[in-house]
Amino acid sequence: MNADPTLKPADALLREQFAAEALTHLDSLYGAALRLTRSQADADDLVQDAFLKAYRFFDRFEPGTNMRAWLLRVLTNTFINKYRRTHRERSLIDGDDAAPVGDGVMSRAAMRALYDPDGDALRPIIAKEIEAALDALSEEHRLMILLADVEELSYKEIAEIVGCPIGTVMSRLHRARRQLQARLMDHAAEWGIVPKEAPDADGADAIDLDAYRQSREARRKEAAR
Amino acid sequence: MISCRVVSTHVDALVDGELDTPTQVEFDSHLAVCARCREEAALTRGVKAATRRALGDVRAPDALRQRLLAALEATPVASPTERLEEPPAAPDPEESAALAPRADERSVARRPYVVAARLMVPAAAAAVVFAAFAAQESDDIRRPSEAAVQALPFFEDVVRRHANEHPMEVRGSEGEVSQFFRGRLGFQARPVVFRSPNTELVGARLSNVREQDAAAFYYDVDGHRVTVFVFERPSETRGAGLRSGAEHTHVGDQDVYYRRVHGYTVPVVERGGLTYAFTGDLDTQSMIQLAASAQPAN
Numbered sequence: 001m002n003a004d005p006t007l008k009p010a011d012a013l014l015r016e017q018f019a020a021e022a023l024t025h026l027d028s029l030y031g032a033a034l035r036l037t038r039s040q041a042d043a044d045d046l047v048q049d050a051f052l053k054a055y056r057f058f059d060r061f062e063p064g065t066n067m068r069a070w071l072l073r074v075l076t077n078t079f080i081n082k083y084r085r086t087h088r089e090r091s092l093i094d095g096d097d098a099a100p101v102g103d104g105v106m107s108r109a110a111m112r113a114l115y116d117p118d119g120d121a122l123r124p125i126i127a128k129e130i131e132a133a134l135d136a137l138s139e140e141h142r143l144m145i146l147l148a149d150v151e152e153l154s155y156k157e158i159a160e161i162v163g164c165p166i167g168t169v170m171s172r173l174h175r176a177r178r179q180l181q182a183r184l185m186d187h188a189a190e191w192g193i194v195p196k197e198a199p200d201a202d203g204a205d206a207i208d209l210d211a212y213r214q215s216r217e218a219r220r221k222e223a224a225r
Numbered sequence: 226m227i228s229c230r231v232v233s234t235h236v237d238a239l240v241d242g243e244l245d246t247p248t249q250v251e252f253d254s255h256l257a258v259c260a261r262c263r264e265e266a267a268l269t270r271g272v273k274a275a276t277r278r279a280l281g282d283v284r285a286p287d288a289l290r291q292r293l294l295a296a297l298e299a300t301p302v303a304s305p306t307e308r309l310e311e312p313p314a315a316p317d318p319e320e321s322a323a324l325a326p327r328a329d330e331r332s333v334a335r336r337p338y339v340v341a342a343r344l345m346v347p348a349a350a351a352a353v354v355f356a357a358f359a360a361q362e363s364d365d366i367r368r369p370s371e372a373a374v375q376a377l378p379f380f381e382d383v384v385r386r387h388a389n390e391h392p393m394e395v396r397g398s399e400g401e402v403s404q405f406f407r408g409r410l411g412f413q414a415r416p417v418v419f420r421s422p423n424t425e426l427v428g429a430r431l432s433n434v435r436e437q438d439a440a441a442f443y444y445d446v447d448g449h450r451v452t453v454f455v456f457e458r459p460s461e462t463r464g465a466g467l468r469s470g471a472e473h474t475h476v477g478d479q480d481v482y483y484r485r486v487h488g489y490t491v492p493v494v495e496r497g498g499l500t501y502a503f504t505g506d507l508d509t510q511s512m513i514q515l516a517a518s519a520q521p522a523n
Contacts, residue, residue: 130280
């Protein structure tokens with residue numbers, strides 16, 4: 001085998017295979033990195049860190065599973081391990097208590113357009129509003145929006161990326177979306193669209209359909225009495 | 226009627242298509258008559274779509290692509306003992322540097338941030354990752370059902386086949402349904418009867434649970450759809466695997482093993498050398514009681 005000069009060494013083949021597969025997801029990785037770091041230079045570095053780490057551990061990737069989800073997991077962990085530390089000062093003012101992006105961020109017309117998937121006219125304005133609203137969320141909540149809404153991953157895939165149970169993903173995503181909506185809409189609460197009380201912390205409020213069924217059974221029995 | 230509060234709490238699962246089928250049906254019938262919840266669902270769906278449109282078409286710069294390909298050339302693959310996730314604790318940068326190969330041996334010295342990531346795992350950041358794993362572990366203890374989703378495809382398969390609502394091949398009384406299965410399976414599959422009077426056999430079909438042939442019996446239990454799968458006890462090793470991952474409880478002098486998967490409770494009992502797996506849209510306790518009371522029809 002070594003005698004044949006046309007054969008590439010195994011590591012070169014592996015490199016090509018990895019590059020071919022991983023680079024198809026580069027836009028996703030870069031988009032997520034950009035929103036997580038909120039800086040183009042940091043996003044470049046984060047993508048490169050994650051990309052090389054993924055390559056070094058390519059044999060841990062299970063063929064047949066979602067490679068985009070796996071790469072996003074490596075990227076997320078890289079971000080948490082390094083960039084969150086580097087930018088700790090920024091994170092401190094980045095919590096849920098941070099003030100909304102401003103009063104009346106969205107006009108009533110822009111809000112209406114949210115309901116209308118074909119409403120193109122206001123799209124650029126809405127895009128700006130959404131970017132600003134997303135950047136104002138905490139890292140944890142921003143990650144939920146990125147994975148569920150932009151990358152459209154399943155709850156199970158998100159749970160694997162974030163390293164928490166599906167119930168926690170559901171409650172975290174719930175709070176992230178309500179905050180995003182609240183930041184987009186000054187009039188939402190007034191209109192009764194956004195519930196005024198936010199759910200409690202993750203563990204206490206893991207969303208549980210079984211609990212719902214039990215309460216439903218209790219009501220049913222009550223009614224039958 | 227399902228309450229607005231329940232719909233509101235689960236509006237995300239609704240919009241993301243993550244509800245199980247029976248719950249989806251209940252939500253749909255609520256939305257049909259409740260304008261407020263319809264509006265909340267539409268808003269959530271609208272903001273989700275708008276977010277994807279606004280952020281979903283980011284293009285990575287070509288320069289980055291070139292930079293990655295160049296960096297790849299200089300990167301060796303990991304040795305088998307290295308870990309993908311950063312180790313949980315690295316109190317001393319010197320110590321972690323000793324564990325990892327030197328930077329200059331890996332030709333990454335030109336990119337200082339890579340070196341930083343490898344050699345100076347910040348203790349605080351590492352602790353965040355460690356805490357995340359620790360939290361996952363304790364969550365698994367508290368809610369074993371979610372660990373079961375991956376560990377035990379058997380239970381998942383039962384739930385999937387129940388939720389899919391395949392058409393029935395036979396309808397009628399216990400006798401008629403038993404007659405249908407005669408000679409069709411390697412064992413005599415008979416429907417069960419439950420102690421509760423509000424249960425009714427609706428029909429049945431041939432099915433599988435994993436690679437095992439099975440009979441699926443469909444019941445109406447107090448207005449709920451319940452499916453019972455009957456199959457031969459899996460071989461010793463697989464049978465042990467089935468039980469070792471399941472939770473165990475007693476009803477009277479009976480052993481009932483069960484798992485919760487995707488919000489469904491799946492109790493399993495043995496009757497006359499056959500295994501009976503139950504699932505349906507009932508709460509955990511009701512499902513266990515139902516399974517424990519089941520006896521093969523004569």
